[in-house]
Amino acid sequence: MARRNNKRQIFENIEVIDAGAKGKTVAKAPDGRVIFLPNAVPGDVVDVQTFKKRKAYFEGKAIKFHKLSEKRTDAKCEHFGVCGGCKWQDMDYRFQLEYKQKEVTNNLVRLGHLELPEVTPILGSTEQYFYRNKMEFSFSDSRWLTIEEVQSDEDLGDRNALGFHIPGMWDKILDINKCWLQADPSNAIRNEVKAFAVSNGLEFFNTRHQTGFLRTLMIRTATTGDLMVLIQFFKEDKEKRELLLNHLADTFPEISSLQYVINGKANDTIYDQDVICHKGNDHIFEEMEGLRFKINAKSFYQTNSAQAYELYKITRNFAELNGDELVYDLYTGTGTIAQFIAKQAKHVIGVEAVPDAIKAAKENAQLNRIENVDFFVGDMKTVFNTQFITEHGHPDVIITDPPRDGMHKDVVNQILNIAPKKIVYVSCNSATQARDLALMKADYQITKTQAVDMFPQTHHVENVVLLEKR
Known part of the structure; x- marks a missing residue:
């Protein structure tokens, strides 16, 4: 049954039937159109209020659970x-x-029209919480308010926040008390930073007006026990910073690396900023x-x-190197996969577009005393050409681990021209992976596939x- 409410449709007693892209679940309206929901689980029976209508689908929200x-x-x-993070x-x-x-x-079969062998079941994560080794939090002097707080006549007190952006709202920060993604002392550090800043009158950032002192907090942990904390300040104030x-x-x-950045530009990315220890x-x-991998x-x-x-063990096993x-x-990043497989290969060539990543890859290879790897920097679609192959040799195996957008079509064509015996394709986006694999299916057959869950409590998955070669 459907009825109108302020020009928004309400569908009653709708069963949620599936999980879809971007963490949303799927239901169907009485007219057969798909409804995407952000707040339901497959198997729920709900009333839905739509807030967006398109030719083939609605976007809505479950407003009552039957x-x-x-x-x-x-x-x-x-x-x-x-929060929206999990x-x-x-x-x-x-x-x-x-x-x-x-x-x-579904992406490989329906989008790529690919023939799959018997699929190896997805590899779940042993830890479903506190598994992340890096978290980034933002400061705000005007924290996100609940509806109850907005409607309240009481003094809201401290409006400062240290936490995450509200999904879709670039200037709204949710103050986080406890996050379940990064192990202690992550929560203790974040909460102590906020409490100390408030008690000492350190100004929290205002994104709209570009004012304030404290901008972001990054915490990185490692299985070695190392711990990095980096605070980004909007402006220099030596006395307050050192305090x-x-x-x-x-x-x-226990903090083994305590660093900071002074960043007065419009955005808070640090990649073009000086990091000071x-x-x-x-x-x-x-x-x-x-x-050992050195991480800055x-x-x-x-x-x-x-x-x-x-993930790296699966990649190495698929390559079956002798x-x-x-x-x-390809897309070697800081060279972790290249170094991980180096003992099983005669020689490994890593290619990456980010100069700092290649610098780190070379340092780590030297640190690990790995001599049968070489790393080169450049845009993949231009550096990875016939001349490059002539200079460095014809690969027997290509491992590619591109970003979410997948490989540029020129890179795919070059791989097809090279025609290695094996290709191991690691992807964080199976939709773009399917697109790329479809371009190769005339020359290559898929003989193994394995999904790996790197991000429990989210919809993200590696494959x-x-x-x-056929």
Whole structure:
């Protein structure tokens, strides 16, 4: 049944039937159109109010629950439903894995029109909470208010916040009490920073007016026990800056890298900023199978260290190296995969567009005393050309781990021209992976595929595919 309400439709007693893209779930309107919902679980029976109408679908929100799904579980986080970071925290982890596997398979089959071998079940994460090794929090002098607070006549008191952006609202920050994504002392550090800043009158940032002192807080942890904390200030105030940083160093002596940035530009990205070490080292170390990876404030490293190890093992197993192969590692980043497989290969060539990443890759290779790897910087679609192959050799195996947008079509064409025996394609977006694989299916067949859950409580999933020459 459907009825109108202020030009927005309300559908009653609608069953939620599936999980879709971007963490939303799927229902169907009486006219057959799909409804995407941000706040329901497959199996729920709900009343839906739509707020967006398109030719083929609606976007809406469940406003009344008639029946709760058996796939539900209680969300652990007090901020669930507002924060937006863990959209599936109210879905039992078994079913999270089921829907992630389904998404990967559907993308490869329906979008890519690909023939798949027997699919290896998705590899779940041992830790479903406190698995992230990097978190970034934002300061705000005007925290997000609940409807009850907005309507209240009482004094709201402290309006400062240190937490996450409200989804879709660039200037609204939700104040976080406890986050379930990063292990202690992450929560303790964040809460202490806020309490000390408030008690000492340190100004929190105002995004709209570009005013204030405290801008962002980044915390990085490692399986080695190393701990990095970086505070970004909007302007320099030596007395206040040292007051906060010295308090952090005294309160948390386990911090091995305490750093800061002075950033007065319009956005808070630090990649074009000078990072200054206040105390300890300007880096931390991560470790994997005896390899040590030096990570600085700007370094990319997989945010789930334990699952990264599993992902790399799958990648290495798919490649089935015997020690005689020349391997190209495209989009190598800081060279973690290249170094992880180096013992099993004759030589590994890593290519990456970010100069700082290649610099880190070379430093880590030297640190690990790996001599059979070389790293090169450049835009993949231009540097990875015939001349490059002539100079560095024809690869037996190509490993590619591109960003979410997938590979440029020129890179795909070059891979097809090179025609290696095997391609191992690691992807964080199975939709763009499917698109790229469709361009290769005339020359290559998929012989193995394995999804890996790197991000429990979210819809994100990695997938590894092995292609072999027909």
